[in-house]
Amino acid sequence: xxxxxxxxxxxxxxxxxxxxxxxxxxSALLVEDSKDLDRIIKNMRRNKFxxxxxxxxxxxxxxxxxxxxxHMIHKLNRLPGAANFNITxxxxxxxxxxLLNHKDKLYNxxxxxxxxxxxxxxxxxxxxxxxxxxxxxxRDDFNQYFEQLLxxxxxxxxxxxHHSYSHSFSGLQFADLLAWxxxxxxxxxxxxxxxxxxxxxxxxxxxVKYERLFK
Numbered sequence: 014x015x016x017x018x019x020x021x022x023x024x025x026x027x028x029x030x031x032x033x034x035x036x037x038x039x040s041a042l043l044v045e046d047s048k049d050l051d052r053i054i055k056n057m058r059r060n061k062f063x064x065x066x067x068x069x070x071x072x073x074x075x076x077x078x079x080x081x082x083x084h085m086i087h088k089l090n091r092l093p094g095a096a097n098f099n100i101t102x103x104x105x106x107x108x109x110x111x112l113l114n115h116k117d118k119l120y121n122x123x124x125x126x127x128x129x130x131x132x133x134x135x136x137x138x139x140x141x142x143x144x145x146x147x148x149x150x151x152r153d154d155f156n157q158y159f160e161q162l163l164x165x166x167x168x169x170x171x172x173x174x175h176h177s178y179s180h181s182f183s184g185l186q187f188a189d190l191l192a193w194x195x196x197x198x199x200x201x202x203x204x205x206x207x208x209x210x211x212x213x214x215x216x217x218x219x220x221v222k223y224e225r226l227f228k
Contacts, residue, residue, distance in 0.1 A: 045093070050187055
């Protein structure tokens with residue numbers, strides 16, 4: 014089986030105060046070769062964006078210039094086999110007191126709604142998610158739940174999930190950009206960056222689940 018790579022990150026927060034975001038976006042980037050992403054970042058650091066990235070240990074969309082963000086998206090558009098999957102959780106629709114009071118379970122639940130809509134066949138899969146859960150118990154809980162739902166309508170061989178720091182993996186920096194781009198559209202009604210997506214992309218809303226766009 015061919016080995017594919019998936020990178021997961023989110024934008025927004027899990028809070029419910031008046032200062033919290035209205036939505037939480039979780040994005041998953043799927044690629045056939047992680048080294049392609051490494052080469053893109055390396056070339057950006059050496060050439061066109063060397064000045065902007067001179068002291069940056071990692072690329073974060075929120076701290077980057079519009080030109081840099083657009084460059085990364087255009088590079089993904091040219092990457093054979095690249096695809097991404099995005100879910101937007103609309104907080105005002107939450108009715109579960111349990112999930113309201115257990116943020117880790119809430120995150121897992123929303124990520125699970127994304128996983129069940131990703132269908133992969135005849136591949137092994139290596140997943141990296143931006144490291145946010147400090148306790149191994151919480152990471153194991155996520156891993157078990159996400160894998161169970163991802164496998165539901167897929168045919169995946171070996172599957173490994175790693176919780177990693179984004180500065181160490183180019184794929185997580187791209188996933189950050191994708192989640193940030195969708196967040197700009199859903200939270201701030203700014204579709205500028207999502208409109209640039211030319212690679213295969215799927216978008217879902219939750220609790221109201223439906224596919225809104227496929228390119």
